[in-house]
Amino acid sequence: MADEVVLLDFWPSLFGMRVRIALAEKGINYENKEQDLWHKSPLLPQMNPVHKKILVLIHNGKSVCESLIIVQYIDEVWKEKSPLLPSNPCQRAHARFWVEFVDKKVYDVQNRLCTSKGEE
Numbered sequence: 143m144a145d146e147v148v149l150l151d152f153w154p155s156l157f158g159m160r161v162r163i164a165l166a167e168k169g170i171n172y173e174n175k176e177q178d179l180w181h182k183s184p185l186l187p188q189m190n191p192v193h194k195k196i197l198v199l200i201h202n203g204k205s206v207c208e209s210l211i212i213v214q215y216i217d218e219v220w221k222e223k224s225p226l227l228p229s230n231p232c233q234r235a236h237a238r239f240w241v242e243f244v245d246k247k248v249y250d251v252q253n254r255l256c257t258s259k260g261e262e
């Protein structure tokens with residue numbers, strides 16, 4: 143049976159971009175369910191009851207939340223194609239460093255951008 147993969151996303155989200163790139167690298171077909179962050183659908187809190195935020199990946203009915211955790215999940219589940227991290231431990235460490243750097247530096251700006259209204 144084919145995998146059913148659904149992404150709860152919001153197109154301007156850089157966190158979403160991270161997951162979209164991982165899915166593309168692995169060649170995974172998925173349904174994109176664009177979310178309205180100002181009028182959240184019941185599906186979002188149902189699938190992410192702790193944070194009630196995108197990003198959520200729903201794989202065969204089970205949800206995985208948080209973009210970085212989703213990317214790691216994708217890499218583990220579809221491991222036969224295009225590993226997302228280098229095999230060299232030092233290069234892997236550098237890749238993780240930049241992931242953490244982006245999370246710390248970009249998070250506030252990104253979240254304000256995603257939830258701002260007009261001139262705010």
Ligand SMILES: N[C@@H](CCC(=O)N[C@@H](CS)C(=O)NCC(=O)O)C(=O)O
Nearest residue numbers: 155157179195196197208209210256
């Ligand atoms: N650490 C989370 C960040 C998720 C996040 O901040 N999502 C924002 C959009 S970019 C959101 O859903 N905001 C809606 C809200 O705060 O209610 C991840 O990496 O997935």
